[in-house]
Amino acid sequence: MSNGAIRNLLKRDTSADRVVPPTGYTAQLTVFVSGAMAFLAVFALALSLASGRLADRWATELAGAATLRINAPADQLAAQTKAALAVLSQTPGVASARALTAEEQIALLSPWFGSDLPLDTLPVPQLIEVIEGEPGMDAAGLRLRLGAEVPGAVLDDHTRWREPLVDAAMSLRRLGWVSILLIGGATAAMITLAANASLAANAQIIEVLRLVGAQDRFIANAFVRRFTYRAFFGAMVGMFLGMTGVLLLPEASDEGGFLTGLGFKGVGWLLPTLIPILGATVAFLATWSAASRKLKELS
Amino acid sequence: MIELENVSYTYGGGALLSDVSLRLQSGSFHFLTGPSGAGKTTLLKLCYGALLPTSGRLSAFEQDIAGLDRDQMALLRRRIGVVHQDCRFLDHMSLAENVALPLMVSGRGEAAQQEDLSELLNWVGLGDRKDALPPELSGGERQRAALARAVILSPDVVLADEPTGNVDWEMSQRLLRLLVELNKMGKTVLIATHDLSLIRAAKSQVQARVLRISQRQVQLAGADL
Numbered sequence: 001m002s003n004g005a006i007r008n009l010l011k012r013d014t015s016a017d018r019v020v021p022p023t024g025y026t027a028q029l030t031v032f033v034s035g036a037m038a039f040l041a042v043f044a045l046a047l048s049l050a051s052g053r054l055a056d057r058w059a060t061e062l063a064g065a066a067t068l069r070i071n072a073p074a075d076q077l078a079a080q081t082k083a084a085l086a087v088l089s090q091t092p093g094v095a096s097a098r099a100l101t102a103e104e105q106i107a108l109l110s111p112w113f114g115s116d117l118p119l120d121t122l123p124v125p126q127l128i129e130v131i132e133g134e135p136g137m138d139a140a141g142l143r144l145r146l147g148a149e150v151p152g153a154v155l156d157d158h159t160r161w162r163e164p165l166v167d168a169a170m171s172l173r174r175l176g177w178v179s180i181l182l183i184g185g186a187t188a189a190m191i192t193l194a195a196n197a198s199l200a201a202n203a204q205i206i207e208v209l210r211l212v213g214a215q216d217r218f219i220a221n222a223f224v225r226r227f228t229y230r231a232f233f234g235a236m237v238g239m240f241l242g243m244t245g246v247l248l249l250p251e252a253s254d255e256g257g258f259l260t261g262l263g264f265k266g267v268g269w270l271l272p273t274l275i276p277i278l279g280a281t282v283a284f285l286a287t288w289s290a291a292s293r294k295l296k297e298l299s
Numbered sequence: 300m301i302e303l304e305n306v307s308y309t310y311g312g313g314a315l316l317s318d319v320s321l322r323l324q325s326g327s328f329h330f331l332t333g334p335s336g337a338g339k340t341t342l343l344k345l346c347y348g349a350l351l352p353t354s355g356r357l358s359a360f361e362q363d364i365a366g367l368d369r370d371q372m373a374l375l376r377r378r379i380g381v382v383h384q385d386c387r388f389l390d391h392m393s394l395a396e397n398v399a400l401p402l403m404v405s406g407r408g409e410a411a412q413q414e415d416l417s418e419l420l421n422w423v424g425l426g427d428r429k430d431a432l433p434p435e436l437s438g439g440e441r442q443r444a445a446l447a448r449a450v451i452l453s454p455d456v457v458l459a460d461e462p463t464g465n466v467d468w469e470m471s472q473r474l475l476r477l478l479v480e481l482n483k484m485g486k487t488v489l490i491a492t493h494d495l496s497l498i499r500a501a502k503s504q505v506q507a508r509v510l511r512i513s514q515r516q517v518q519l520a521g522a523d524l
Contacts, residue, residue, distance in 0.1 A: 019389065019400075208388075208400075210373065211381060213373050213401055213405060214373060216373075218406075295369070
């Protein structure tokens with residue numbers, strides 16, 4: 001394959017296209033497969049981008065923050081909170097630490113217990129918000145010191161639950177990309193089959209073309225151009241349908257969580273427009289490879 | 300131009316041609332005759348590289364055919380026009396498009412195609428049939444169209460395999476006159492035919508060598524033809 005092959009592909013040469021008669025089922029198959037695959041690729045891309053955004057958010061928003069929970073009897077709670085704040089103020093890597101007010105704690109618990117929660121009657125631990133500075137704090141060392149000086153303190157630097165969530169989101173993103181690769185591979189395989197069928201069905205035409213002095217490049221181009229344009233057209237339709245589907249998904253909301261965040265944001269909406277180009281490229285390479293093999297076989 | 304030196308061709312264990320030596324010189328006119336199945340078409344196919352010799356050496360335009368790759372072979376075929384017995388047209392394309400096929404595959408521009416094509420179709424008497432599809436053509440029209448396609452690239456050599464096999468006497472004479480005219484333009488012509496009356500008719504128009512395939516070998520035919 002050479003630059004000439006790509007130039008010939010872009011050059012409109014209707015007379016050369018007429019050399020190969022249109023074959024109904026391979027044409028329809030190519031358009032359908034590339035359309036369906038482009039449709040799926042749009043969703044795989046949306047999934048991948050949404051997972052990436054989620055992983056970034058979980059990784060960045062909660063990084064650099066920790067929560068200290070003071071579990072102590074009511075009469076010791078204030079003293080232990082004060083001691084904990086003193087320890088935190090002396091800990092390198094802690095930028096700030098503050099005890100949450102009663103109103104803030106009610107706000108945190110209200111999704112589970114309702115807004116009219118009588119906090120003062122419940123044995124609710126005191127929460128202290130810890131903001132890390134640069135460089136970060138030594139969480140293990142802080143735990144040891146808190147263990148000695150504030151027996152009811154439990155440090156939660158969110159690592160325990162944040163890391164698996166970020167890992168899960170990253171896995172989803174990887175799955176999205178793997179799906180796109182598989183979609184590309186499946187498209188290539190289907191177009192190769194369709195191109196092979198078309199080349200085999202037109203073996204007599206290839207023979208005539210050779211008898212009148214056609215070089216392999218001319219013969220291959222007649223097939224490659226046709227399959228590439230079909231794949232491009234099918235992928236365009238699939239992409240528009242896929243994007244319409246994504247547009248119709250419910251908008252992101254806190255209530256819906258991750259599922260409603262599936263979609264594109266900002267320039268991300270431009271990414272699906274690459275799918276028809278990639279589809280056409282896959283079709284071009286698959287047909288060129290199939291034609292080269294078949295022409296060698298037929299010689 | 301085309302030279303065969305001790306060429307043999309075997310297929311499926313049986314020899315179709317054995318130890319054939321032949322030289323087609325520039326501007327010469329040859330008839331190749333012999334009974335059906337004698338190997339006339341095989342010899343023609345060897346001459347334009349559709350078959351490769353099992354042994355011996357075959358060269359065209361001083362190139363050993365066995366050493367050519369597919370693209371080089373394609374270029375060689377543009378210098379050898381072939382009129383096939385069954386014409387080998389693409390039925391979905393018009394007569395004009397079929398005749399212009401060699402121009403198309405060799406990358407000549409549309410304008411050149413139209414100019415050469417109109418002139419050529421008028422020469423073979425098919426100027427008013429250019430939009431017809433091959434299945435709509437009569438036997439004579441098909442043979443004349445095949446001849447036009449064979450010569451549209453102005454090849455040095457024209458090979459014709461039973462060009463008058465499916466046409467009446469009048470049409471065969473018309474085709475013969477076209478082939479003689481090509482020879483007078485300097486083209487080398489080789490016609491494979493079992494029609495001895497065609498060879499006799501040609502004698503008054505052109506100085507032709509008559510070759511006969513017999514017992515898988517090519518011999519110069521005697522004066523009894």
